[in-house]
Amino acid sequence: xxxxxxxxxxxxxxxxxxxxxxxxxxxxxxxxxxxxxxxxxxxxxxxxxxxxxxxxxxxxxxxxxxxxxxxxxxxxxxxxxxxxxxxxxxxxxxxxxxxxxxxxxxxxxxxxxxxxxxxxxxxxxxxxxxxxxxxxxxxxxxxxxxxxxxxxxxxxxxxxxxxxxxxxxxxxxxxxxxxxxxxxxxxxxxxxxxxxxxxxxxxxxxxxxxxxxxxxxxxxxxxxxxxxxxxxxxxxxxxxxxxxxxxxxxxxxxxxxxxxxxxxxx
Amino acid sequence: xxxxxxxxxxxxxxxxxxxxxxxxxxxxxxxxxxxxxxxxxxxxxxxxxxxxxxxxxxxxxxxxxxxxxxxxxxxxxxxxxxxxxxxxxxxxxxxxxxxxxxxxxxxxxxxxxxxxxxxxxxxxxxxxxxxxxxxxxxxxxxxxxxxxxxxxxxxxxxxxxxxxxxxxxxxxxxxxxxxxxxxxxxxxxxxxxxxxxxxxxxxxxxxxxxxxxxxxxxxxxxxxxxxxxxxxxxxxxxxxxxxxxxxxxxxxxxxxxxxxxxxxxxxxxxxxxxxxxxxxxxxxxxxxxxxxxxxxxxxxxxxxxxxxxxxxxxxxxxxxxxxxxxxxxxxxxxxx
Numbered sequence: 001x002x003x004x005x006x007x008x009x010x011x012x013x014x015x016x017x018x019x020x021x022x023x024x025x026x027x028x029x030x031x032x033x034x035x036x037x038x039x040x041x042x043x044x045x046x047x048x049x050x051x052x053x054x055x056x057x058x059x060x061x062x063x064x065x066x067x068x069x070x071x072x073x074x075x076x077x078x079x080x081x082x083x084x085x086x087x088x089x090x091x092x093x094x095x096x097x098x099x100x101x102x103x104x105x106x107x108x109x110x111x112x113x114x115x116x117x118x119x120x121x122x123x124x125x126x127x128x129x130x131x132x133x134x135x136x137x138x139x140x141x142x143x144x145x146x147x148x149x150x151x152x153x154x155x156x157x158x159x160x161x162x163x164x165x166x167x168x169x170x171x172x173x174x175x176x177x178x179x180x181x182x183x184x185x186x187x188x189x190x191x192x193x194x195x196x197x198x199x200x201x202x203x204x205x206x207x208x209x210x211x212x213x214x215x216x217x218x219x220x221x222x223x224x225x226x227x228x229x230x231x232x233x234x235x236x237x238x239x240x241x242x243x244x245x246x247x248x249x250x251x252x253x254x255x256x257x258x259x260x261x262x263x264x265x266x
Numbered sequence: 267x268x269x270x271x272x273x274x275x276x277x278x279x280x281x282x283x284x285x286x287x288x289x290x291x292x293x294x295x296x297x298x299x300x301x302x303x304x305x306x307x308x309x310x311x312x313x314x315x316x317x318x319x320x321x322x323x324x325x326x327x328x329x330x331x332x333x334x335x336x337x338x339x340x341x342x343x344x345x346x347x348x349x350x351x352x353x354x355x356x357x358x359x360x361x362x363x364x365x366x367x368x369x370x371x372x373x374x375x376x377x378x379x380x381x382x383x384x385x386x387x388x389x390x391x392x393x394x395x396x397x398x399x400x401x402x403x404x405x406x407x408x409x410x411x412x413x414x415x416x417x418x419x420x421x422x423x424x425x426x427x428x429x430x431x432x433x434x435x436x437x438x439x440x441x442x443x444x445x446x447x448x449x450x451x452x453x454x455x456x457x458x459x460x461x462x463x464x465x466x467x468x469x470x471x472x473x474x475x476x477x478x479x480x481x482x483x484x485x486x487x488x489x490x491x492x493x494x495x496x497x498x499x500x501x502x503x504x505x506x507x508x509x510x511x512x513x514x515x516x517x518x519x520x521x522x523x524x525x526x527x528x529x530x531x532x533x534x535x536x537x538x539x540x541x542x543x544x545x546x547x548x549x550x551x552x553x554x555x556x557x558x559x560x561x562x563x564x565x566x567x568x569x570x571x572x573x574x575x576x577x578x579x580x581x582x583x584x585x586x587x588x589x590x591x592x593x594x595x596x597x598x599x600x601x602x
Contacts, residue, residue, distance in 0.1 A: 013366040017352060017359075024354040024395055093350035093411065096314050097367040098339040 007100035014107020032115055036070040036123040044130045056224025063132045064217035065189030068209055070123055071152035072180055074116045078108055078156040079163030079172040102257050109156040116152045120145060135221030144219030147241060151212050154245040157252040164259040189213045193229055205229055208244035211237040267292045267419050267450040273322035275308050282308040284474035295451040297465030305474035306454035310423045314344045327418045343412030347424035353397040357388050357407050361414060368415035382410040402433030422453040438463050470566060477570050486561055491531055493559045494542055498526040499552040510545035514538050
C-alpha cells in the first residue's frame with residue numbers, strides 16, 4: 001500500500017473511533033448544534049431589525065456570516081479533541097502502533113467534517129425558518145455548502161496544531177476564542193467592510209473569512225443589489241477562498257504532523 | 267531481544283537516563299525496579315519509539331529503535347501505567363480498533379478482540395463502554411490491547427501502580443500466565459515484591475543509572491533478606507532482648523536506642539518470629555511491637571545507595587518525576 005493509502009486507511013479507523021464517541025456522548029453534538037441556532041435567532045431578531053444594509057435584506061446578508069462563523073468555531077472541536085486525547089494518554093497508544101504518522105490527524109479532521117455538516121444543516125433549517133432564502137440554483141447552493149465545509153476542514157488543521165501544542169482542552173478553547181473572535185468580526189461577516197475605519201477595513205477586505213462569507217453570500221444569491229468592495233479578494237471571493245484553503249493546508253498539514261511526532265503525553 | 271547501551275536522556279538540566287545498559291534475552295522477563303523518577307518510564311518510552319534518546323544505542327527484536335521505529339512498532343506491545351484505552355468505546359471496540367491499527371484486517375481484528383476479551387475475563391463487559399470498568403478491568407483491557415498483534419516483545423510500565431491489593435494479585439496472575447507462554451517482557455515497577463513475583467532478572471536503577479542487577483534472591487541476599495524488628499517498652503530490657511535476637515540473627519543486631527528498636531536479619535521467616543516471641547516472653551521482656559519485615563524497595567535502596575528513596579536531591583527528584591506525578595493525579599481524577 002502506498003503511504004497515502006495507508007494514511008487514509010488508518011485515518012478511517014481513527015475517524016470511526018471518533019464517530020462512535022458521538023453516539024456515546026450525544027450531548028456534545030446537541031450543544032454544538034444549539035449554538036448556531038442561538039446565533040441565527042440572536043442576530044436575526046436582535047440586530048436584524050436595527051441594521052440596514054443598502055440594497056439587501058439584512059437577515060439574508062447575515063446568514064452567510066453566521067455560516068462562516070459557525071464552521072470556524074466548529075473547527076475548534078478538532079483542537080479540543082486532540083488535546084483531550086493527549087491528556088488521556090491515548091495518543092501514546094496510537095504512537096506506539098504501526099500506523100501512519102498522519103493517521104490520527106486525518107481521522108480527527110475527517111470526523112470533524114461530520115460535526116460541521118450537522119451544524120450547517122441545523123443552521124440552514126433555522127435560517128429558513130426565520131425567512132432566509134436561497135435565490136440561486138441548487139448547484140450553486142451546494143457549491144456554497146461545500147465551500148464552507150472545505151474552509152472549516154482547513155481551519156481544523158490549524159486547530160489540530162494548537163491542540164497538540166497546548167496543554168489542555170480549556171486552553172485550546174480559550175486561546176482559539178481569542179483569535180477567532182477578532183478574525184470573524186473584523187470581516188464582512190455581519191456588516192459590510194466598507195464602513196470600517198482605515199486599517200481595519202484593509203484587514204477585513206483581505207481576511208479570508210470575508211471572502212468565504214462573500215463567496216457563500218453570492219452562491220446563495222443573498223447579496224441583493226449591494227456590490228462587493230472593489231478589491232481583488234472580494235471581487236473573486238470563491239477563488240480567494242480556495243487559495244486561502246490551499247495555503248492553510250500547505251502550512252499546517254506538515255506542521256501538525258511534525259508536532260504529532262514530537263508530542264509526548266502530558 | 268532488548269539491548270541498550272549507554273542510553274542517555276536529558277530534560278533540560280535533569281538527567282533522566284545516565285548511560286543505561288540493559289539486556290533482555292528472548293523469553294525472559296526483566297524487571298526494571300526503581301523509585302519514582304529513576305528513569306524507568308523514560309527507558310520504556312525510548313524503547314517503544316515514543317521518545318528519542320540523546321545518545322546511546324537501543325535495539326528491540328533485532329531492530330534499531332532510532333533508525334527503524336516503524337518496524338519496531340509492528341513487533342512490540344505497550345501497556346502503560348495510565349491505562350491508555352478509550353473510555354467511550356466498549357472493550358471490544360477498543361481491541362478491534364487496535365487490531366485494525368496493526369493492520370490485521372477487519373475479520374482477524376474482530377476475532378482477536380473476542381479471543382482477548384475471553385482470555386482476560388472481560389467477555390461479559392466486552393460490549394459496555396470502558397468508562398464503566400473498574401481500575402483492574404481497565405488495566406486488563408490495556409494489557410489485552412498490548413497483546414493484540416502477538417508481539418515479540420512486551421513492555422509493561424508499572425502494570426499495577428494504583429490498583430487495590432485484590433486487583434493487583436489478579437493482575438499478577440494474568441501476567442504470570444503470559445510469561446509462562448514465553449514472552450519477552452520488560453516490566454517496570456516500584457515494588458520489590460512485584461519484581462520478585464514476576465521477573466527472572468531485576469535491574470535496580472536510580473537517577474537513570476543501573477545500581478544493581480541480579481535475580482530477586484541475589485538482590486535480597488545483598489539487602490539482607492527478612493528482618494525481625496522489636497520495639498521495647500523499657501530500655502532496661504535491651505541486653506535481654508539483644509540476646510534473644512542474637513541467637514537467631516544472621517547478621518549484627520542493630521540497636522536504635524532513642525526509639526527502643528532492635529532489628530536483626532533472619533533466615534527462618536515466621537518460625538524465627540515465633541521463636542523470638544517465645545524467647546522474649548521467657549525472658550520477661552515487655553514489647554510494644556514485634557514484626558517480620560520483608561525487604562522493600564526502600565531497603566534495597568538503603569543498602570545499595572546508602573540513601574532512602576525519598577531522600578533524593580530535590581532537583582533530580584522533582585523536575586521530571588514531579589511532572590509525572592502531577593499527570594498521574596489528574597488522571598486519577600479523570601478516572602473518578
